[in-house]
Each structure stands twice: as structure tokens, then as C-alpha cells.
Amino acid sequence: MIPLETLLVFITASFALALVPGPDNIFVLTQSVLYGRRAGLFVNAGLCTGLLFHTALVTLGVAALLQASPLAFNLIKTVGALYLLYLAWQAWHAHPSLSVGKQSRTLPKRALYFRGLMMNMSNPKVAIFFIAFLPQFSDPESGSVFLQMAMLGVLFMLATLIIFSAIAWAGELLARGFIHSVKAQRVLNRFAAAIFATLAIRLLFIEL
Secondary structure, eight states, X not given: XXXXXXXXXXXXXXXXXXXXXOHHHHXXXXXHHHHOHHHHHHHHHXXXXXXXXXXXXXXXXXXXXXXXXXXXXXXHHHXXXXXXXXXXXXXXXXXXOOOXXXXXXXXXHHHHHHHHHHHHHTOHHHHHHXXXXXXXXXXXXXXXXXHHHHXXXXXXXXXXXXXXXXXXXXXXXXXXXXXXXXXXXXXXHHHXXXXXXXXXXXXXXXXX
16 A cells, blocks of 8 residues: 555645646646636546556556657657647638527537546656656555556546646636637637647657
């Protein structure tokens, strides 16, 4: 069992890392501003599922193999960058809507969830980060390292879920002043396209 003091340090660090501006929380904020809190929450669910995927990779040792294979690393990040560029194209060509209800400007739940999932799973740096981060809080003398790493990954996911959900709520509040303005919605769409394109370029240039 992981000592309580170690868990408290890990949880504090996880909340702090979730708060630091980065691709994932910016992605949640952007989707919430464009499509409302519901969209941000479903994107958040996808992102957190991706964190569980990376936790599984680390506990099973697959991430270490990924780190040792530049070809696999580059393939995954290229797929992720292409998907982000596709989202940028969609946002750039999106048509503003002046409907009072949010339903008309909300994407299907499955599409929103998939966006978050792809955003996280296609970034091999998350798995590499987990390789460096999670083992610092595990100790063979405290029991199964496999179970400890799995537990730490779930706790990190929960911390991220809480922080990103708050960001999703904040994004909707930010967007309320724009929902009835065609010009403002167009600016938001262009801004989202720029964010997606920037994230794609950033992903392409990350190195092992």
C-alpha cells in the first residue's frame, strides 16, 4: 500500500500539473467556449480515458518500447497532428448560429468524446511523461509496483477530471456574451482553428 504522505504529495502534484496551461486544458476550454459546458465535459471524459490508456501502457511496459522506437513514436504523433489539422479545418469553415438554444451548436456526444480521446492517445509524450512521473511515487517495498502504478494513474486521472471540469464550466461562462453575435462566433471559430493548428505543429515537432 502506498504511504498516505506519498499519496498526498502525488495528489497535490497532480492538481498542480492539471492547472498548468497546456494542450489538454486549452483544448477543453476552446471546446467549451465554442459549444458549451456539455461539450467541454465530454471532451474532458475522452481526455481522461486517454490518461487511463497511457497508465495501462506504462504499467504493462509498452511505453518503454514506444520510447525506444522512433518509428512508432513518429507515426503516432503524425496521426495525432493530422487529426488536429482536420479539426482546425472544421473550425475555420464552421458557420455561426444565432439560435438561442445550445443544441444547435453542440456536436454529438460521441464526436466530442472521441475528440478528447484522440487528442490524448495520439500524444506519445503523455506515456513518456508517465514513465518519468509515476515511478517516483511507487516503492517495491510497499507492495505490487503494477498495482501502485495503476492506482497512481487513476488518481492522476481523477485530479485532471476535476480541474478540467472546472475549466469547462468557466469556458461556457466566457462564451455567454458571444452566443448571439455572428462576428464574435466567427472570431471564436477562427481562434479555435488557430489553436488546433498550433497544437498540431507543436505535436509534430516534439522529440523523444
